[in-house]
Amino acid sequence: MRHRGSWLMTVWNRIERGAGQPLVLLHGAGGSARNWLPVMDRLAADRRVIALDFPGFGLTPFPDRVEFTMEWVMAQLAGEFARLGLHGPVDLAGNSMGGWFALEAAKRGMARSVAAIAPAGLWRRGMPDLLYAQFLTAMAGGLLTRGPGARALRFDLVRHASLALVARHPARIPRTEGIAMIRDLDRSQRALLLAVRHARSLHFEGGQGISVPVTIAFGDHDRMLRPSVSRMRDELPAHTRWVTLPGCGHVPMSDAPQLVARTILDASDIAGTGGKESA
Template sequence: MNDVLINYVRCGEGKPLLLVHGLGSNWRSWRTILKPLAAQRSVTAIDLPGFGKSPPLVGRVSVPAMSDAIAQFLREHELLGTDAVGSSVGARLLLDLARRRGMLGAVVSLGPVGFWNGWERRAYQTSVCFWWRLAKALNQPMPAITTHDWSRRLLVKQLSARPASLSAPQVLEEMRSCASAASFRAMLDGLVHSGPVEGAAAGTLGHRLVIGWGRFDRICFPRQAERAQRLFPDARMHWFERCGHYPHWDAPEETTRLILRATAD
């Protein structure tokens, strides 16, 4: 594999913990829980290739290629076996890496994409693509748009079940990140045209796996959680009440507690 440059930030001291964001986001998406995690962990939050400040991959963008890029980052930074938390696409990538022996420690996968059936795949593609096009079309006036409560609710209702609780800078950062993501469309296409998620038979993971799902997830519908559980029978399912696709936004304290418990020795 060619050299991959991945931008990252590191903060805190203690047991290593990797954070992997979702489609269109960057490491700043985790700022709602970064400080409390860093109080007890040495946190490394990355920008996936083609997102944030990381340059795109060379060649085809796909789930395996993105997973390989993270694996290379872990080797280069002596983080093999680290505990990890992923959101959305990041959650899917960590499930892929969790199947590779020795790659990760405990994994918390929040709203992983890809457990769709039939029309759900098309619904995901249409919904997410519309949101991306909207972010690009409104990129210039976005600072003014996000000053209004009603507009913030409309912009991030896909991601959050509690959009009124989100600040203008937080929503602006997410929309700007989405609009500027060089690999957004390529990664979206790679996701929707990928094969079924490969699971891990009971007793084969060798480490703790927690899958978290919001009861009001409008991107990865809650019924998909049952499919994820079937494919990863050793996983513990955690339900976030009154939460959407981003529980680290809607329930930051609960998400922090879950992560710290799941990654405890």
């Protein structure tokens, strides 16, 4: 982590399954590696699948006085790859914030392929006002789940309402996992606020020269990244492949596990054959 000019590394928590060609999964803002559990077994049938918790999210600690910038994130990600023995470009799949990070990693030569699921950053100038407001509202709601309020999450109606912003079908998320997702959001408050504030004035840019296969996939019921403001193509390579995920929300892994897993594997299969598909 960066502390007034110095770089200190934190070991990232991870969920790892399978063996073979590495496939790294990057979660969204307020989430954790647990978000990928619905697709992990499908992906791990033929791959070494590594789902990571970013610093400050999930179970990876976040020390004081961190300067949360994209360069800091990329340096941390590169350091974690080295610690895991991933010394060349790897297949990356990311959701929301993680999708943006995967695209940034591709710009830096760290990716063999990218499957960006509802990636953030594809807006014109900075984070849209509605999205910013949604994050602030979600963080405020997370505070209500502390202490005695946590008991309310046992009720399906409360839990499903809390998850409806990110999932098209909250009822498909098991109770334990749904509660964990909501608690992950609350635990990440400090890192999440820094990340969201940083993104207010940023957008993904300079990706036209990415040479590896890039797949962008959005659910057709994404309530956070609206098509009119969050699907700009100008900064992406011309060979970017665009996919629609029917019946899916912003965090679609529980909405359609088989479809999401197939989309990710297809993206890396293109890299394996050395080909590129156009939109």
